[in-house]
Every structure is written in structure tokens, then in C-alpha cells.
Amino acid sequence: xxxxxxxxxxxxxxxxxxxxxxxxxxxxxxxxxxxxxxxxxxxxxxxxxxxxxxxxxxxxxxxxxxxxxxxxxxxxxxxxxxxxxxxxxxxxxxxxxxxxxxxxxxxxxxxx
Amino acid sequence: xxxxxxxxxxxxxxxxxxxxxxxxxxxxxxxxxxxxxxxxxxxxxxxxxxxxxxxxxxxxxxxxxxxxxxxxxxxxxxxxxxxxxxxxxxxxxxxxxxxxxxxxxxxxxxxxx
Numbered sequence: 001x002x003x004x005x006x007x008x009x010x011x012x013x014x015x016x017x018x019x020x021x022x023x024x025x026x027x028x029x030x031x032x033x034x035x036x037x038x039x040x041x042x043x044x045x046x047x048x049x050x051x052x053x054x055x056x057x058x059x060x061x062x063x064x065x066x067x068x069x070x071x072x073x074x075x076x077x078x079x080x081x082x083x084x085x086x087x088x089x090x091x092x093x094x095x096x097x098x099x100x101x102x103x104x105x106x107x108x109x110x111x112x
Numbered sequence: 113x114x115x116x117x118x119x120x121x122x123x124x125x126x127x128x129x130x131x132x133x134x135x136x137x138x139x140x141x142x143x144x145x146x147x148x149x150x151x152x153x154x155x156x157x158x159x160x161x162x163x164x165x166x167x168x169x170x171x172x173x174x175x176x177x178x179x180x181x182x183x184x185x186x187x188x189x190x191x192x193x194x195x196x197x198x199x200x201x202x203x204x205x206x207x208x209x210x211x212x213x214x215x216x217x218x219x220x221x222x223x224x225x
Contacts, residue, residue, distance in 0.1 A: 008152050034214075041218070043202050043217050043218050089155075100157070100214060102154035102156070105152075
């Protein structure tokens with residue numbers, strides 16, 4: 001994961017636009033990746049996951065893309081809504097399959 | 113019931129106090145986790161319990177002492193903490209250790225004075 005220091009990267013989008021949040025992961029042997037959403041004052045909430053044998057997975061309004069060559073994960077949110085405003089974290093499962101490690105987060109701000 | 117319940121929501125304690133954080137889930141999950149989260153940082157794993165046994169301790173100082181009394185409960189006992197231990201402490205559970213979709217509680221906001 002990435003430590004982003006004192007300031008979280010921020011993505012500001014207009015309501016209705018599409019959002020793309022990126023994440024670089026560290027362990028090429030990780031076999032499973034998850035995106036979490038964390039709203040202020042709450043714990044992380046599962047959004048979508050993808051296994052390392054896939055390169056794309058779609059959910060409702062969300063799509064996760066995995067590029068193992070460059071160890072890059074992205075989360076695409078279609079028609080972004082004010083309720084999507086939160087901090088988004090990617091997480092990778094280690095190759096022993098017994099723990100999740102979180103990457104640095106990105107704050108998504110949706111302008112009405 | 114897909115909830116992980118943590119109590120208390122907020123806790124202020126002195127450096128000489130002893131306190132405990134509690135976590136409860138009734139989803140039949142057999143893996144439970146403690147994470148620590150500082151402001152503007154990702155959650156960092158502290159402990160993992162699998163089938164009520166401690167399976168991972170991420171080199172956490174002994175002033176943090178986890179306990180798993182049964183498959184639904186997870187405690188974190190705190191003693192002689194430092195101000196830098198102030199953080200959001202998150203509990204999570206999953207069907208099995210490392211299995212898909214960990215459910216998180218809302219956390220306990222701890223302030224050490």
C-alpha cells in the first residue's frame with residue numbers, strides 16, 4: 001500500500017459524472033483485491049472485490065479493473081452521486097491468504 | 113444481521129488507566145480482526161483471531177492485549193497507553209481467515225490523555 005502522508009489525495013467530481021479512483025499495490029503474489037468505502041465517522045464498507053485471475057469485474061454502478069503487469073487497481077463509479085462522497089481504500093490479500101493490507105486512501109468529493 | 117457492533121463509540125483514558133474495547137458479531141463468522149486507524153491513514157492490522165485462537169499479532173506492543181472469549185466476541189484490553197496510541201480502533205469479522213468480504217464495525221474513537 002501507499003502512505004500518503006498527512007494529506008489524502010482528493011478527487012473532486014461533478015454530480016452525474018463518472019469517477020475513477022486509482023490504487024497501486026505492492027505484492028505481486030496477492031491473489032485477491034477489495035475496494036472499501038469509508039464515510040466520516042464510520043468503519044470501512046465493502047464495495048466490490050476481484051480475484052487475481054480476472055482483469056475486470058462489474059457491480060451496480062461500480063467497476064473494478066486490475067492490471068497485474070503494473071500492479072494497478074482502479075475503481076470506476078458511474079453517474080457519481082453526493083452519497084458517494086467518502087474516502088476509498090483498496091486492499092490486497094497476501095499470498096498466504098490470511099490477512100488484508102490496505103493501501104492509501106483517496107477522498108472523493110462530489111459537487112452537486 | 114450483518115452488523116459488527118463495537119462499544120464504546122468514544123473513549124478518553126489517562127495513561128495509567130486500564131480499559132477494554134468490545135466487539136460483537138452474530139453472523140457466525142470464525143475470523144475476527146482488530147485494526148488501528150490514524151487520521152487520514154488506512155487501517156493497519158493489529159491482530160487476527162481464527163476459530164477463537166490468535167493467529168496473527170503484527171508486532172503490537174504488549175500494552176494492547178486481545179481476547180476472544182467466544183466465537184461472537186472480541187475484546188481489546190488497554191493498559192498504560194501513550195498519547196500516540198490515540199486513534200480509531202476498528203473491529204472486523206469474516207467467514208474465515210482471509211476469506212472474502214470482511215465486515216467492519218463503526219470503530220471506537222480512543223483518546224489517550
